[in-house]
Amino acid sequence: MMIRDFRMRFWISLAVTLPILILSPMIQGILGYELKFNYSEYLLFGLSGFIFFYGGWPFIAGLVDELKQKQPGMMTLIAVAITVAFGYSTATTFGLEGKKFFWELATLIDIMLLGHWIEMKSVMGANKSLQKLVEMMPVEAHLKKDGETRDVKVSELNKGDVVVVRPGEKIPVDGLITDGESSINESMVTGESKPAKKGKDEKVIGGTINGNGSLEIEVKETGEDAYLNKVINMVKEAQEKKSKTQHMADRIAFWLTVIALTVGAGTLATWLIVGKPFVFALERMASVMVITCPHALGLAVPLVVAISTSVSAGNGLLIRNRTAFENSRKITLLALDKTGTLTTGVFGVNRYKALTDDFSEKEILRMAGALEAKSEHPIAQGIMEKIGKEELKIPEAKDFNSITGKGIEAKVDGQEVKVVSPGYLEENDLEIPEDDEKNDRETIVYVVIDGKTAGLIALADEIREESYEAVNTLKENGLKLYMLTGDNEKVAKSVSEELGLDGYFAGIMPDQKLERIKNFQEEGAFVAMTGDGINDAPALATADVGIAVGSGTDVAAETADIILINSDPKDIAALILFGKETYKKMIQNFIWATGYNVVAIPLAAGVLYSAGILINPALGAILMSLSTVIVAINAQFLKRKLKM
Numbered sequence: 074m075m076i077r078d079f080r081m082r083f084w085i086s087l088a089v090t091l092p093i094l095i096l097s098p099m100i101q102g103i104l105g106y107e108l109k110f111n112y113s114e115y116l117l118f119g120l121s122g123f124i125f126f127y128g129g130w131p132f133i134a135g136l137v138d139e140l141k142q143k144q145p146g147m148m149t150l151i152a153v154a155i156t157v158a159f160g161y162s163t164a165t166t167f168g169l170e171g172k173k174f175f176w177e178l179a180t181l182i183d184i185m186l187l188g189h190w191i192e193m194k195s196v197m198g199a200n201k202s203l204q205k206l207v208e209m210m211p212v213e214a215h216l217k218k219d220g221e222t223r224d225v226k227v228s229e230l231n232k233g234d235v236v237v238v239r240p241g242e243k244i245p246v247d248g249l250i251t252d253g254e255s256s257i258n259e260s261m262v263t264g265e266s267k268p269a270k271k272g273k274d275e276k277v278i279g280g281t282i283n284g285n286g287s288l289e290i291e292v293k294e295t296g297e298d299a300y301l302n303k304v305i306n307m308v309k310e311a312q313e314k315k316s317k318t319q320h321m322a323d324r325i326a327f328w329l330t331v332i333a334l335t336v337g338a339g340t341l342a343t344w345l346i347v348g349k350p351f352v353f354a355l356e357r358m359a360s361v362m363v364i365t366c367p368h369a370l371g372l373a374v375p376l377v378v379a380i381s382t383s384v385s386a387g388n389g390l391l392i393r394n395r396t397a398f399e400n401s402r403k404i405t406l407l408a409l410d411k412t413g414t415l416t417t418g419v420f421g422v423n424r425y426k427a428l429t430d431d432f433s434e435k436e437i438l439r440m441a442g443a444l445e446a447k448s449e450h451p452i453a454q455g456i457m458e459k460i461g462k463e464e465l466k467i468p469e470a471k472d473f474n475s476i477t478g479k480g481i482e483a484k485v486d487g488q489e490v491k492v493v494s495p496g497y498l499e500e501n502d503l504e505i506p507e508d509d510e511k512n513d514r515e516t517i518v519y520v521v522i523d524g525k526t527a528g529l530i531a532l533a534d535e536i537r538e539e540s541y542e543a544v545n546t547l548k549e550n551g552l553k554l555y556m557l558t559g560d561n562e563k564v565a566k567s568v569s570e571e572l573g574l575d576g577y578f579a580g581i582m583p584d585q586k587l588e589r590i591k592n593f594q595e596e597g598a599f600v601a602m603t604g605d606g607i608n609d610a611p612a613l614a615t616a617d618v619g620i621a622v623g624s625g626t627d628v629a630a631e632t633a634d635i636i637l638i639n640s641d642p643k644d645i646a647a648l649i650l651f652g653k654e655t656y657k658k659m660i661q662n663f664i665w666a667t668g669y670n671v672v673a674i675p676l677a678a679g680v681l682y683s684a685g686i687l688i689n690p691a692l693g694a695i696l697m698s699l700s701t702v703i704v705a706i707n708a709q710f711l712k713r714k715l716k717m
Contacts, residue, residue: 255286
């Protein structure tokens with residue numbers, strides 16, 4: 074909506090600027106023509122008044138907002154300049170001696186509207202993370218009351234109510250299981266890479282996904298007390314805190330505003346003290362305050378941002394928060410989620426083998442596939458994906474049955490086949506074979522055929538190949554690397570040691586991840602957080618730079634400042650180097666843009682008036698245009714310099 078508004082204001086203001094330029098005496102003098110008719114001055118005033126109030130309104134409104142927040146920046150600087158230009162020029166139209174600044178007013182508003190439009194187009198729109206989090210919660214639930222089940226809105230539930238959750242459904246509330254057993258996928262909330270088996274008297278979290286079993290849950294928390302709503306509030310608080318950070322351009326604009334007001338007032342007072350007429354002193358003051366807001370400054374950052382976001386998107390980075398991107402060069406510590414970031418986030422078959430001579434390895438996989446084809450469990454998905462890669466044909470399974478919390482069973486080619494957990498083997502006195510290849514990251518299921526343990530299939534959330542190179546590059550650049558994961562201690566330790574990280578924190582929930590980020594910051598680190606799940610959202614929002622893996626959830630992406638489109642951890646290292654080069658280009662443009670002020674402000678104030686040197690608006694226009702052209706050309710060099 075704001076992008077459309079700035080675009081419309083720019084084009085309309087640009088159209089109105091053309092007759093202003095044609096009617097301006099200064100432009101006529103520069104180009105050597107004369108165009109004057111009855112009431113032409115008043116027409117010029119009317120057109121300029123329209124641009125001031127219509128095109129300049131966003132900056133005037135922005136001035137009010139910045140002053141309310143006690144953070145004067147770019148909007149304040151622009152608003153002061155256009156207000157002085159319009160006010161002084163209006164006074165000269167109605168009798169005050171002096172030169173008019175109407176054309177400077179119009180072109181300044183045009184360029185500032187263009188700069189803000191370019192910037193808004195290059196950076197993604199307003200954050201939708203809170204909305205995405207809210208959408209994670211079901212709006213309806215199956216309420217069980219007096220032996221009957223009926224659908225009601227979740228908002229109508231009270232503590233103590235009992236709800237039924239069927240296989241594959243989202244759990245609508247925080248509660249306690251009163252009946253049933255199931256595997257629950259909590260990875261997007263807790264970070265645990267494999268589904269959690271839960272039964273009677275165990276807690277569940279609203280928004281997580283039920284597996285194959287049917288559950289009855291007693292409602293324990295609703296509304297603001299629900300866990301996911303607490304996560305929403307954590308994200309909201311973190312984003313509000315981060316939104317107070319000023320852009321680099323705003324910080325420079327703040328000082329230029331101070332200079333404009335101070336030098337302007339000083340110029341007026343000085344010329345009055347030395348005995349110059351009030352009209353002369355007022356013109357010098359107006360010249361200073363208009364010149365202090367260089368047109369080039371309005372394009373210095375937007376052009377760099379537009380080019381850098383375009384180049385970065387083509388190289389796997391989507392920049393959503395400009396301030397965070399500017400600050401990426403300062404990162405000293407990187408906190409990484411495990412599941413989906415350093416690892417693939419998907420259970421894949423790591424290995425499989427036959428444990429008896431009666432079956433080949435391929436037959437073990439085929440038998441398991443016959444059963445898993447009828448299941449939607451993450452382990453089943455991993456096995457079926459492996460079967461697809463191996464191009465195996467699976468036989469038909471009959472009399473399929475779920476062994477609650479332990480596995481599945483069916484008849485395949487006349488044989489009784491089960492795919493079960495190690496716990497099932499223990500409970501049924503079946504042999505658990507020795508396995509020298511087992512590691513802490515693996516989840517193992519066994520294939521039991523006609524009552525004998527015939528084979529095993531080991532699955533794991535595998536470390537991404539890119540993670541090894543990314544860790545090495547980041548450590549070479551002096552960063553400290555820590556893993557924050559909701560997964561268990563054994564898995565976390567195994568991944569951390571294999572990648573050579575500086576440390577890890579296992580089994581932690583979203584609020585604990587957030588606290589850990591705060592602790593790092595309190596210890597003096599400039600922290601970046603990388604994650605892909607709902608459980609990472611508060612930490613992503615709190616970190617100095619939040620980086621989401623593109624293959625993760627919408628919530629993580631909407632909460633982060635920068636998104637790794639290709640889900641490649643190596644792009645994190647590229648981001649930091651990329652941010653340093655972009656920052657250099659911004660600084661160069663600021664030097665060119667504000668260099669104009671260094672020359673123009675003293676001359677406009679009349680420092681060399683005694684030597685016969687006094688900047689006139691025409692010379693000011695030439696310097697302004699030259700500064701703007703240099704800034705635009707310099708920004709283009711970014712395309713050549715930043716090759717990631």
